[in-house]
Amino acid sequence: MLGSLARWLRILGYDTLYYVDRDDDELRAEALKTGRILVTRDSELVQRSIKNGTPALLIESAETLKQLREITDVYNLDVIPKNTRCPRCNGLLEPVEKTTLKEIVPEESYNVFDEFWRCVECEAVYWRGSHWVQILESLERLQGSNIL
């Protein structure tokens, strides 16, 4: 249910795991073991988690931007571009030499951008195209401040 939010958090630089196939006990155990905050739209799960000492946050909105706002109301989220993670798999990104990507990146992006990154896990290649700018602009509006 929160897959889009998870991708945004990764782009912001937050180490974010996302599961659709784990039961509540597994999610709580994982959060506790790895020092994460359990973010969910399941209010019962939040109550049980907090009772058991697992930090948890209830998300009420169905819209990604409003969900981010719910998080920033409680936690201080910063955008740390150098920490951006792979939105697909949460892997770390490493800079990759542009000339090695000529066959991989669409020509119009290759011609416009100079910086590219590759996910060390799934090898997806990224650049700061329109999607990236859109996300940063949305966040800027959200926070009412200049984050770049």
Ligand SMILES: [Zn+2]
């Ligand atoms: Zn990846």
